[in-house]
Amino acid sequence: MKKIMILLVLLGTFSCSKSISQIKDLQAISDAPKVNLPYGDKDVLYNFPNEWTTANTASDAACNKMGQLYEDLENPNRKKITAYYSEISSLLAEEFIPSEAVKNKKEKLEIKIAKVFTLSDAEVYSIVYQGKMDCKNCEYPESQIQNVLVSIKGGKITDKIPVSYVNGSDLARTTRFFYIDENSIIHVKDFKSDEEGVAFTAYSKFTIDRDGKFTRL
């Protein structure tokens, strides 16, 4: 019985379904401005080879054109909310690695919000944010910028998917870019890159149902 109780507590802790009302000061999220489809970088649809060097090839040029993540980060029209990590962590990608300063409430995080889909039973928001990564021996600082699509239904987060990010440093990083077409198909491509070259590692497509659940095609 005791083991079952512990398991239930753990399941509750890791549940993705968290009441939005429990997230302090985020009631204003529903006021976020809406973006229009298609949304994202159409260059994601470019037929990337598996690998290429960083010389000025067509692939490199296409890769470097994908700037929606940064435009979202810069977009002054997005709803801005600044809060402690513990207050908004459920809105962030699970891949986000908070710095010690962020974890220990010495620094707050700023998230920038836009509404992407209004579904019959749910709403989907784009949450963009950035943060430094702690690194003792790094001559080149490491950082992360991420854009997460978060589905909210009935005041609860029902699903989320990081659709775009740059994690790492100028020496090496992993990146993901996305494009949501007119049919609401979410195209996502993953890359690994460093000073010498880029590897195209994955292409995923997702749909979203009326409840805001993302399904890989």
Next chain:
Amino acid sequence: MPITIDDTGQTVTLNPPYSPVIPDDSLQRITQVYFAKKTVTEDGANVAFTRIDSLHPQRQGTEDLNYDSILGKTVYLVIETVNMDTLSIDAVVKPSDNTLTGNTETLTLMWFNPQTQAFEAKRLLSAVVGNFDALNNCGTTDNPTGSHAHYTNLADHANKAIIKLQLRPSLRADFNTWATNIAAAQNGLANLEVAVERTDNEPCAYGLDSTEELKEAGVFLNSDDLGRFRITNRNFYEIYARALTGRANDRNTYTDGTYNFLPMNGVSRRKISKLENLSSSQVCYFHYDIYGNETLVATCDKTNVMGRANGTQLGAVPRGALRTENAPAGGAAQTNHIFANAIVTTGNHRNARDARLFPGALRIVSYGASGTNVPLVRMPDTLNMTVNGSIIVYGFSNTQRRFCNPDCFAAFVGILSQYGLAGVLSTGMCFGDATSYPSVAHPNGDSVDTSYMANRRNEQDLLNAFVDWNFTQVIAGRTQQAWLRNAHRYATDHNDHLHSGDFDGNSIHNIYR
């Protein structure tokens, strides 16, 4: 024995009898002859001369320099007189001993001709007391010989004859000979002295205390008591500041300083000149503000080392290293494994666990020999100086990659001068062996990397300065820096540092080219 100067500029020893003239109340006297730097104050209105000789040593920081000028440098020769207004005076410059040329014959040096605004070889130098053409600024289409009328205190100098010259011969081969001779001297110095007399060969007195006019030349800078003029070997760069004229389209606008006489490079004037001295392993960087005031910014050690290709990551250090050496402490590099045609560097940079190459491993980089030597200077760890109200400041981030191509560093000084604010932090160039661990892409120190600054206008101004000073491959990032304009390329591998590379070395005026 008394001497005189003949028509060719040679000094000739006079035979007795020579006739001293009894002075009257209007004794005509050449009181002092000295080499000097021009010092301009009051926003360009006030000019003065700062003596440079063994009694008036130059300083770098808090230390007196053991030399007064450098072979090839531009200096002013100032002849101070009494009761000699409008008279022409001849002057010749001679070695004080055999060090420089193997004899003490009069030197042919490069005299600044105000009419042509160019330097020309000349042995006999002449100047008229109270004529200030040697102080002319750079000419314009309307006034090709320039002007000195902007100086409001020229009356203070009415007793002076002024000659502007470069301390070098016309031919590169002769320069090399002189440089070799200086290098062979025990103290690395050659002393120069100056003989002067009236062009009309009439008598005059010499020195501050002389009471009789002599019909012979007077010699100055020829004793320890009266001062000696000591020249030495250095490579040097002359970096000319630009004047801020305004701001248009969110970009500062500049014009060249009025004392930048360097030749044009297409539609714009060159901003840097250099003189390479094969007998010296040191490089002096001189900054000139918009009024022509000279500041010695830095003296750097110069080396020539084997150039390196971009690095390649390895899974392990190959067998067969000739030797291992410790990498400079303070950065991520730890050990260099020296091979015949490569340096393999290991260190404490660990690749990310999802890295494209060797995920999770401590990075090992092989830098192959390029087959061509590259020059490098060891940059100062920091610069922090104020010139004409503008500051030249930089520091390094957490890196020991503090070696740089000498041309690039000259341009960097000019960029800092143009930018003129604190906060520039370099993320490093290369090590003294031209490698760049943990980076594989920055060997040979031919680019300048800087951290982005939080203030956007400042970062934009700094980027503009890199472009203005002829870095032709400025790469900015695509995150926080997407708003930056004028970069040549934008890429995700420059989200944390601005890369300024491919400096156009041809934009530098090479004095002997």
